[in-house]
Amino acid sequence: MNTLAPLAAAPSSALAASARRSVGDLLRDWRQRRRMSQLLLAVEAGISARHLSFVESGRAQPSREMVMHLAEQLDVPLRERNALLMAAGYAPLYRERALDDPQLAAAREAVDLVLRGHEPYPALAVDRHWNIVASNGALAPLVGDASPALLAAPVNALRLSLHPEGVAPRILNWHAWRTHLLARLQRQIDASGDPTLAALHEELAAYPAPPGTPAEPPVTETIQHHIAVPLRLRTTLGDLSFYSTTTVFGTPVDITLSELAIEAFFPADEATAAALRTAAGNRDG
Numbered sequence: 030m031n032t033l034a035p036l037a038a039a040p041s042s043a044l045a046a047s048a049r050r051s052v053g054d055l056l057r058d059w060r061q062r063r064r065m066s067q068l069l070l071a072v073e074a075g076i077s078a079r080h081l082s083f084v085e086s087g088r089a090q091p092s093r094e095m096v097m098h099l100a101e102q103l104d105v106p107l108r109e110r111n112a113l114l115m116a117a118g119y120a121p122l123y124r125e126r127a128l129d130d131p132q133l134a135a136a137r138e139a140v141d142l143v144l145r146g147h148e149p150y151p152a153l154a155v156d157r158h159w160n161i162v163a164s165n166g167a168l169a170p171l172v173g174d175a176s177p178a179l180l181a182a183p184v185n186a187l188r189l190s191l192h193p194e195g196v197a198p199r200i201l202n203w204h205a206w207r208t209h210l211l212a213r214l215q216r217q218i219d220a221s222g223d224p225t226l227a228a229l230h231e232e233l234a235a236y237p238a239p240p241g242t243p244a245e246p247p248v249t250e251t252i253q254h255h256i257a258v259p260l261r262l263r264t265t266l267g268d269l270s271f272y273s274t275t276t277v278f279g280t281p282v283d284i285t286l287s288e289l290a291i292e293a294f295f296p297a298d299e300a301t302a303a304a305l306r307t308a309a310g311n312r313d314g
Contacts, residue, residue, distance in 0.1 A: 052096060052117035053085040059103045060085075062222060074102045093119045106221055107287045108157075125284035128162060136278065136286055143276065147293050149309030150302075151271075157288035158225050159187045159214075166312070167305065171264060172196055186292070187214065187233055197239045201261040201268060204238075204245040209258040259297045266304040270297035 083089035111121035153164035176194035271294040296302035
């Protein structure tokens with residue numbers, strides 16, 4: 030998992046399904062998803078509420094520029110902006126290149142640089158569905174005892190984390206980490222409307238607690254001594270504790286780059302940092 034894997038550039042079934050709906054229907058869905066009234070969106074977009082109403086009802090055909098303008102105001106993801114354009118009868122604007130495309134060489138190098146530079150601490154790059162497309166050498170020792178089925182490509186980071194045959198039995202604060210991951214996934218679903226993410230959330234939420242998991246502690250006890258929800262993990266190196274950060278590309282105009290995120294884990298205490306430095310030294314030696 031320490032090299033970038035190509036992503037297919039074929040249009041998704043969700044995009045094809047969206048293209049069969051009217052642009053007005055799709056715009057209304059996005060407006061409601063963003064909890065905006067027609068009046069508020071019209072004001073933000075600098076158009077009349079009457080014109081927006083006509084666009085949503087199909088009584089007016091928006092120009093390509095108007096579709097893009099409304100999509101920008103609604104913060105619609107690039108993939109779904111293409112769906113809006115297609116529904117309005119226009120060609121897609123944003124390309125979806127595979128990660129091995131020569132035009133993404135600089136981006137691949139940047140991702141590799143970040144992953145390698147983060148060692149001896151674990152880091153991974155994921156696509157929009159949380160499939161791991163790259164990782165550094167510090168990750169494998171932490172997940173190597175998971176079921177081989179969960180480590181077969183494509184490896185889903187969330188499934189690997191919460192599955193009973195994955196990392197879950199070694200997560201010391203399983204309740205808190207599960208709550209954190211499911212809440213984060215739900216925010217992505219709310220923002221994107223992605224049905225694949227919704228199905229993943231349903232799957233993960235149904236996983237039982239690993240055998241021997243302590244009862245869920247009170248929320249106040251969970252957060253009292255932390256600045257963020259840590260991942261506390263039992264490993265052969267001892268009990269490790271991490272905080273995680275997320276890095277994304279700024280102002281991407283390629284769909285693949287817009288959906289790529291780097292998840293980096295930092296030691297939450299000096300004992301974790303020391304254990305990982307020692308382990309890295311032993312591997313290098």
